[in-house]
Amino acid sequence: xxxxxxxxxxxxxxxxxxxxxxxxxxxxxxxxxxxxxxxxxxxxxxxxxxxxxxxxxxxxxxxxxxxxxxxxxxxxxxxxxxxxxxxxxxxxxxxxxxxxxxxxxxxxxxxxxxxxxxxxxxxxxxxxxxxxxxxxxxxxxxxx
Numbered sequence: 001x002x003x004x005x006x007x008x009x010x011x012x013x014x015x016x017x018x019x020x021x022x023x024x025x026x027x028x029x030x031x032x033x034x035x036x037x038x039x040x041x042x043x044x045x046x047x048x049x050x051x052x053x054x055x056x057x058x059x060x061x062x063x064x065x066x067x068x069x070x071x072x073x074x075x076x077x078x079x080x081x082x083x084x085x086x087x088x089x090x091x092x093x094x095x096x097x098x099x100x101x102x103x104x105x106x107x108x109x110x111x112x113x114x115x116x117x118x119x120x121x122x123x124x125x126x127x128x129x130x131x132x133x134x135x136x137x138x139x140x141x142x143x144x
Contacts, residue, residue: 051098
């Protein structure tokens with residue numbers, strides 16, 4: 001599922017404050033060591049916040065809120081409105097790709113191989129688990 005949510009970005013002296021009204025999310029952009037977060041940092045942080053919130057809702061079985069139309073967002077109602085200059089923009093996220101990126105938990109599966117094949121793999125120092133992962137991704141037509 002792909003989604004695009006309106007996000008209010010508020011530029012303050014040292015940072016960019018981020019609000020995703022539909023999801024009631026608040027975060028900020030400030031690249032470590034940088035004097036001020038950039039808009040690229042802010043978009044990345046907003047996408048991360050949206051992705052995490054939506055997959056958490058999916059995992060709990062909650063409905064993911066429908067995104068508002070951009071023109072329905074009133075900047076003056078934003079939490080950080082009086083803090084600095086505000087702009088509103090859409091930020092998109094591919095939830096399937098985001099989940100794949102974030103879900104690195106490994107699961108153990110038993111595999112049955114002929115002994116001779118297992119011996120050949122050991123002799124060649126082949127990581128059977130890695131080969132199986134690569135083969136499954138190829139067969140399914142997916143990438144990490």
